[in-house]
Amino acid sequence: xxxxxxxxxxxxxxxxxxxxVAGASGLFFATMGExxxxxxxxxxxxxxxxxxxAALAGFVVAFxxxxxxxxxxxxxxxxxxxALTIAYGNIKLSLNQVAIGFVLFALCTELSRFLxxxxxxxxxxxxxxxxxxxxxxxxxxxxxxxxxxVIVYLSMTTVLLTYLxxxxxxxxxxxxxxxxxxxxxxxxxxxxxxxxxxxxxLGGALIGMGGAAFSLDVKIGWSDRPTxxxxxxxxxxxxxxxxxxxxxxxxxxLFGALQAFALNLQPEFPSFSQVLPSIPFPAMILxxxxxxxxxxxxxxxxxxxxxxxxxxxxxxxxxxRFEVS
Amino acid sequence: xxxxxxxxILIPLGVVLFATVGxxxxxxxxxxxxxxxxxxxxxxxxxxxxxxxxxxxDTVMVWVPIALASAGLIVTFAAGMWNIGIEGQIIMGxxxxxxxxxxxTASRPILVALTILAGAIGGMLWGLLVGVLRTAGGxxxxxxxxxxxxxxxxxxxYLIIGPWSRAGQASTSGTDLFPEAALLPSLERSRLSPxxxxxxxxxxxxxxxxxRGTLYGLKLKAVGANRPSSxxxxxxxxxxxxxxFMICGALAGIAGTSQATGFHFKLIPAISGNYGFLAILxxxxxxxxxxxxxxxxxxxxxxxxGSSQLDLRLDVSSTLGGVLQxxxxxxxxxxLGWAAYRARRQAEAASGEGGx
Numbered sequence: 001x002x003x004x005x006x007x008x009x010x011x012x013x014x015x016x017x018x019x020x021v022a023g024a025s026g027l028f029f030a031t032m033g034e035x036x037x038x039x040x041x042x043x044x045x046x047x048x049x050x051x052x053x054a055a056l057a058g059f060v061v062a063f064x065x066x067x068x069x070x071x072x073x074x075x076x077x078x079x080x081x082x083a084l085t086i087a088y089g090n091i092k093l094s095l096n097q098v099a100i101g102f103v104l105f106a107l108c109t110e111l112s113r114f115l116x117x118x119x120x121x122x123x124x125x126x127x128x129x130x131x132x133x134x135x136x137x138x139x140x141x142x143x144x145x146x147x148x149x150v151i152v153y154l155s156m157t158t159v160l161l162t163y164l165x166x167x168x169x170x171x172x173x174x175x176x177x178x179x180x181x182x183x184x185x186x187x188x189x190x191x192x193x194x195x196x197x198x199x200x201x202l203g204g205a206l207i208g209m210g211g212a213a214f215s216l217d218v219k220i221g222w223s224d225r226p227t228x229x230x231x232x233x234x235x236x237x238x239x240x241x242x243x244x245x246x247x248x249x250x251x252x253x254l255f256g257a258l259q260a261f262a263l264n265l266q267p268e269f270p271s272f273s274q275v276l277p278s279i280p281f282p283a284m285i286l287x288x289x290x291x292x293x294x295x296x297x298x299x300x301x302x303x304x305x306x307x308x309x310x311x312x313x314x315x316x317x318x319x320x321r322f323e324v325s
Numbered sequence: 326x327x328x329x330x331x332x333x334i335l336i337p338l339g340v341v342l343f344a345t346v347g348x349x350x351x352x353x354x355x356x357x358x359x360x361x362x363x364x365x366x367x368x369x370x371x372x373x374x375x376x377x378x379x380x381x382x383d384t385v386m387v388w389v390p391i392a393l394a395s396a397g398l399i400v401t402f403a404a405g406m407w408n409i410g411i412e413g414q415i416i417m418g419x420x421x422x423x424x425x426x427x428x429x430t431a432s433r434p435i436l437v438a439l440t441i442l443a444g445a446i447g448g449m450l451w452g453l454l455v456g457v458l459r460t461a462g463g464x465x466x467x468x469x470x471x472x473x474x475x476x477x478x479x480x481x482x483y484l485i486i487g488p489w490s491r492a493g494q495a496s497t498s499g500t501d502l503f504p505e506a507a508l509l510p511s512l513e514r515s516r517l518s519p520x521x522x523x524x525x526x527x528x529x530x531x532x533x534x535x536x537r538g539t540l541y542g543l544k545l546k547a548v549g550a551n552r553p554s555s556x557x558x559x560x561x562x563x564x565x566x567x568x569x570f571m572i573c574g575a576l577a578g579i580a581g582t583s584q585a586t587g588f589h590f591k592l593i594p595a596i597s598g599n600y601g602f603l604a605i606l607x608x609x610x611x612x613x614x615x616x617x618x619x620x621x622x623x624x625x626x627x628x629x630x631g632s633s634q635l636d637l638r639l640d641v642s643s644t645l646g647g648v649l650q651x652x653x654x655x656x657x658x659x660x661l662g663w664a665a666y667r668a669r670r671q672a673e674a675a676s677g678e679g680g681x
Contacts, residue, residue, distance in 0.1 A: 045467075093662030098407055098467075099609055103658060106606060107651025110644055114348075117642035229475070236468050275479045282479070285464070285472025292463035 003268030010264045011257055018144045020256035025148075025155035026051075026213035026227070027252040030234045031241065032162045033079070033206025035248055038238060039166065040199035041179040041317045042087055045101025048231025049108030050082040050204065051211040056116045058212030059222045062125040071125070072151075072212045079208025080201045082108060087200040090321060091193050097319055109225065116222055124221035127151050151217050158206065163245040175199055179315035182322035192322050210234070236284045240291060242312035251284075258283055340656035345649055354639055362638055363631030363646065380630070382515030386588050387600070388626040389521045390415065390580035394604035395611070395618040396528045397576030402613050403536060404569035405549035410455040410470020411577050411601035413477035414448040418578025419585040420481060421447025423500065423592040426507035426585070427489065433506040440507055441524070441582050448578020449571045451477065456570035460563040466570075482594050489592065499593035509587035518587050526619075528576050533615040545569060577601065603629070606654045612661075625650055 010016065030051055037044045044050070054075035062071030082104055089095040127149045135146040145156070166172040174195065177185035182192045214227045233255060241248025258280035265276050290296065291312040300307040349356040364370055367384045369377030394411055401408040408414075422444035429439060451473060458469035482497070489500045511518040535542040547555045548565045556562045584596050607625055611617035632646030 089659060089662060093659065093666050095658060095662045100655075100658065102407075102409075102605060103609065103651060103655045106602060107648065107655055110647030110651050113644040114642050114648045117644065232468075232471050236471075239465070239468065272483065275483045278475050278479045278482075282472045282476045285468055285475075288464050288468055288472075289458065289462045294461075294463055 004265070007261060007264035007268055011260050014140060014143050016260055018147065020253060020260055021144055021156075022148050022152055023218050023259075024252050024256050025152045026210045026218050027230065027234060027237070027255065028155035028159055028210070028249060029213055030207045030210030030231070031237050031248045031252055032158050032245060033203040033208075033210065034234055034238045035203075035241065035243055035245055036162065036166075036175070036206070037083065037200050037203030038318055039175055039179045039243055039315055040196050040203075041182065041315060041320065041322070042083075042090065042196055042200045042203075043097045043101060043319050044083055044086055044200065044203060044207065045098050045235070046082055046086065046104035046108060046231075047207055047234050048227075048229065049105035049112070050079055051207055051214070051231045051234070052112040052225060052227050053082070053108040054078040054208035054211030055215035055227050056112045056119070056211075056222065057208075059125070059215040060116075060119060062216055063119065063122060066125070068125045068127055068216055071216050072209055075208040075212030075215075076205040077208065079204035079206070079211070081204075083200045083204025083207070084197065087197050091196060094321060105231070113224060116224075119222045120224065122222065125216060126220045127217045149217065151213050155213065159245055159249045166245060176315070178322075179317055182317050186322070186324065196322070207234075233280075233284060236288060239312060239314075240284065240287050242291070243315060251287075254287075255280055255284055340660065341649070341653050344652045344656065348645065348648060348652075349641075354641055359632075359635055359639055359641055359645065362634050363628060365631070366634035367627035367631035378512070378515045378517070382512065382517035383588075384623075384626050384630045386516040386518065386521065386583065387598075387629050388623045389518075389525050389583045389587070390598070390600045391604050391607060391622040391626055392525045392618055393528055393576045393580040393583070394601050395607045395622055396525075396532045396615065397573035397580075398604055398608045399532050399613055399615055399618070400535070400545070400576075401569045401573045402608060403542070403546050403549045404566055405552065406459070406566065406569060407467050408452070408455065408470060408570065408573055409467050409602075409605070410452065410473050411573065411604065412597050412599070413455075413470065413474040413601075414451045414574040414577035415581040415584065415597040415601050416474075416477035416481055417451040418444035418448035418574075418581025419592060419596045420477070420484065420581075421578065422582035422585045423484075423489075423503070426503040427500070429507075431506070433510070436506050437509060437520070437586075440509075440586050441579055444578040444582030444585075445575040446578065448581060449575040452570040452574020452577065453567060455574075456567040459570075460566055478594075481592065481596060485592060485594055497594055499589065499591045502591050503586060507586055508590055509583060511587065516588060518583075521583050521587055524579060528579070529615050529618055536615070541568075598629075603650070606650055610654045610657055 030047060034044060034047055057078045058071035058075035061074035062068045085104060086097060086100050089100045090097045129149050132146040132153070136142040138146070166175060174185065174190050177188070177190060178192045178195050186192050211227060214230070215222060219226050237248055237251040237255060240251040262276040262279045269276070291310055297307070297310070300310055346356045349359055361370060364372065366380065368381050373381060394415060398408060398411060422440040425436070425440045425443040429436060431439065455466055455470045455473060458464040459466045462469070485497060485500055491501050509518045509521055536546065544555070544560050545565055545568070547558070548560060548562050552562050580600065581596065584598060585592055589596065603625055604622070607618060607622045611621050628646040628650060632643045635641040635643045635645055
């Protein structure tokens with residue numbers, strides 16, 4: 001029991017918190033991408049595969065050119081192609097979003113293994129560290145927020161920008177409109193399907209960036225299926241986050257904390273060491289049970305503030321097609 | 326009409342052929358070599374010659390779990406559910422069967438029957454859990470199922486390095502081999518099990534009958550097509566959803582039993598072999614029709630078994646097989662979607678410009 005407590009309190013030292021923030025960049029990008037896509041009404045179920053293929057593309061381009069920054073646009077391009085495939089299949093050909101997404105997940109995963117097999121264990125290229133001058137010397141916060149690298153700062157900025165865009169701009173309002181009430185948006189003169197293509201592609205680009213953040217920063221290098229299962233976690237975090245960028249970002253950090261906790265527990269419970277790293281995954285799903293629990297939500301209705309924090313209602317038109325009639 | 330039917334088959338086939346040849350050229354081999362190697366590695370070349378019994382046995386015993394899982398998935402798909410938790414259901418079936426194989430002593434027929442029953446129950450309960458999370462907890466079945474996949478995987482790993490570890494050393498290579506009496510009976514010097522084949526075919530025919538000749542199947546399809554309307558029509562929709570998950574889970578559990586007692590003869594960490602996810606692809610390609618599952622899952626099993634040779638013999642990554650399966654399903658999906666889109670456009674054009 002004391003080992004359990006030690007592992008728990010070890011999570012709260014500055015270095016651990018800083019490492020959770022540093023390790024969150026890939027998931028920040030990808031959850032923002034998926035949130036944007038689903039807000040527009042398109043579920044991109046391929047995340048686990050497209051993030052992996054994008055991670056490979058980013059690694060290969062950075063490796064071949066020797067320039068780590070070129071890896072990111074390459075990865076984003078892969079994410080865009082996959083996302084547009086889903087949007088096209090759904091909007092134009094009336095195929096099921098989830099079905100295409102699942103097939104693309106399987107295909108991209110296998111493609112990443114096939115195309116990446118000769119890159120396993122190659123000399124990795126990594127994003128160089130860069131402390132923000134001045135800000136990084138603030139006690140605690142400097143270490144936690146401002147002593148990482150450009151990609152980590154960019155991922156945090158992406159979270160803020162997504163939030164500001166979605167809830168503080170007219171275009172963001174339109175984005176919500178095409179996912180909530182596409183008919184109403186259409187009658188207000190908004191080109192629903194054109195915007196869905198655009199936001200699905202934007203979401204795909206961010207998912208791709210997330211993949212590159214893994215292979216070039218968080219989990220540097222290439223191995224067989226390095227980002228395995230993180231894509232599914234992204235999808236779960238988007239729901240956990242109630243399709244709200246800031247809450248999703250909180251979900252990412254919570255997941256990172258769970259990972260750190262499981263890592264800290266390993267020396268205390270060696271017989272479980274193989275099992276512990278996978279605990280955050282089911283724990284995240286359990287969190288979904290809580291935010292979806294009808295009895296709890298009914299009770300929460302009496303407390304609007306708590307309800308606002310815990311509610312998780314999907315965009316009304318998520319997963320459905322919109323056709324001009 | 327016949328033109329569109331032709332294009333339905335020809336477009337996907339053309340795309341697959343094009344993609345395959347392209348990929349193989351990209352990988353730096355002659356396109357014919359790997360294709361022949363896959364056939365040779367799975368059913369022998371020329372096919373089904375004498376002396377290939379062991380290979381054919383392996384391929385058939387890969388077919389059994391894929392086909393069983395696919396049969397189950399047809400039921401959950403009919404109910405409108407994405408049972409991604411099928412991996413976990415296969416794993417829990419394998420664990421339950423392994424428990425019986427390890428702990429129970431009985432004569433062979435009884436013990437084999439018990440392992441199959443245990444596998445079915447293990448998978449069924451795990452499937453039921455996904456259903457309960459969905460109907461009572463409001464958790465989308467995709468994520469509930471996925472979470473339970475991880476849990477099942479963790480339990481397997483824990484059992485293998487913990488309580489069921491091999492005497493002397495704990496390793497992730499698996500448990501001790503099961504006693505002979507618990508193994509799925511098979512032919513001489515081959516994994517091929519007539520019992521396994523029989524169960525699989527019965528399951529597929531059973532699913533076919535379910536949707537062709539029973540009220541239960543009809544209601545299940547109604548629930549899948551329109552849940553609110555079915556509920557208003559007096560169908561207890563939640564109970565039907567749970568039923569679908571239980572049927573699928575039971576079949577997946579038997580698939581897990583076959584993996585444990587009919588293929589690996591022990592419990593290993595990757596006991597599901599990813600066949601649950603593969604079965605989802607099979608069912609999408611079979612367009613939810615039971616009998617198409619038989620040839621398609623056999624083809625997928627051939628690719629799975631045969632492509633393991635690619636690394637050794639041609640220096641092409643064995644993951645090529647997985648890529649081809651994905652390309653096949655995606656191109657079939659888009660080919661059919663495109664054909665349907667064109668048919669719709671033509672119908673619109675035929676119904677007159679003035680109507681639009």
